[in-house]
Amino acid sequence: MNSPAPLPATPESAPDYRIHALTGAATGSTRDLSGPLSAEINAAFAASPDGEIAVRSVDVNIPLLEKNDILAERNRGYFLGRGLTALNLVSSPGAGKTTLLERTLDEFGRQNRCAVLVGDLETDNDGIRLSRPHAPVAQITTGTVCHLDAGMIARAAQSIDLDGVRILFIENVGNLVCPASFDLGEQVRVVLLSTTEGEDKPLKYPPIFKSANLVLLTKVDVADVLGFKRDVAVENIRRIAPQAQIIQLSARTGEGMAEWYAFLQARAGRR
Ligand SMILES: Nc1nc2c(ncn2[C@@H]2O[C@H](COP(=O)(O)OP(=O)(O)OP(=O)(O)O)[C@@H](O)[C@H]2O)c(=O)[nH]1
Ligand SMILES: [Mg+2]
DSSP: OOOOOOOOOOOOOOOOEEEEEEESBOOHHHHOOOSTTHHHHHHHHHTOTTSEEEEOOOOOSSOHHHHHHHHHHHHHHHHHHHTOEEEEEEOSTTSSHHHHHHHHHHTHHHHSOEEEEEEESSOSHHHHHHOBTTBOEEEEEOTTOSSOOHHHHHHHHHHBOOTTOOEEEEEOOSOSSGGGGOOOSOSEEEEEEETTSOTTHHHHSHHHHHTOSEEEEEOGGGHHHHTOOHHHHHHHHHHHOTTSEEEEOOTTTOTTHHHHHHHHHHHHTOO
16 A cells, blocks of 8 residues: 655745834834844844834744733733733724724824724735824734734834834724634724624624623714614624623714723723
8 A cells, every 4th residue: 555645845934924114113222122032023123124024923833822812911011011002993894993093093192192003914005094193003914814913913013113102003904703812912902893784793793792892883973874773783782792881983973082082091091
C-alpha cells in the first residue's frame, strides 16, 4: 500500500491585515513598545516611515480566542493606564456607526479629545470620513477577516498619538455575529440596531446584544416611514439584553445625541 502523500509545507504567512494612520500618527518615542510582541511591532513601524504598516500574525500555539483574551486584557490595562475609555461599536453593515462617529467628533470631540480605530475588510473610506485635525484616526483593513481582534487593536493603538485622548472609539467591521466573540479590551461595548434592519434582530442575533453595555437604536428619524415599531424593538432589546442601557437617536436630525454625549461624558470621567 502506498504511504499517504506528505502534507504540503505551511507557506510563509502573508501579511493578514494593514494599519494606516490617517491623522494624528504617532511619532518616534510613543511608538516604542515593550513586551513579547515588541520586536515584531517595532520592526514593522521602522519599515513603514509613512505610517502604513503590515504586520504578520504571530504563532504562539494557543487557541485563537485564548490568545485574543490575553491580548485583550493587555489592551484593557494599557487603556486604563493611559486614562482613556475605549468603546467598541458593533453592528450589522450600514447601521450608522461612521455617521454617528462623524457627528460625535464634530460636537463632543471638540471639547473632549477623542481618537478612532476603524475596521473594514477593504478601503480607507471610513477612516477618511472620520479624519479630523483634532482627532487621531487609524484605519485597519482586515482583508478577509470579519471582525477586529485584540492584536489588531494593540498594533493600531500604537500607530496613533493617544496623548490627552479621553475616549477611544473602535468602529468594528460591520457584522452582527463574529465581533461578539472577540474582546478587544474595551471598557464599553456599544451595539447599534438601526430602524432599517427590523425590530426582531435582538431575538435573532442574541449573543452580540447579550454582550452590550449600551444599545443604540439608530436612524429613528426614518422609523415612521419604514413602519418600524420603536416600542417593540426596545422590548426585544430589554428581553435579550436587560443589562444594557438603551438610547434612541438619529445622527441626522440630532435627536438623542445629547443623551449619547452624556453617556460618553460619564464614562470618560471614570479614570
Ligand atoms: N436617515 C438616516 N440615515 C442615516 C443615519 N445614520 C446613518 N445613515 C445612513 O446610513 C448609511 C450607512 O451609514 P454608515 O454610517 O456608513 O454606516 P456604518 O455602520 O458605518 O457602515 P459600515 O461601516 O459599512 O458597517 C448612510 O447612507 C448614512 O447616510 C441616520 O441617523 N438617519
Ligand atoms: Mg462605517
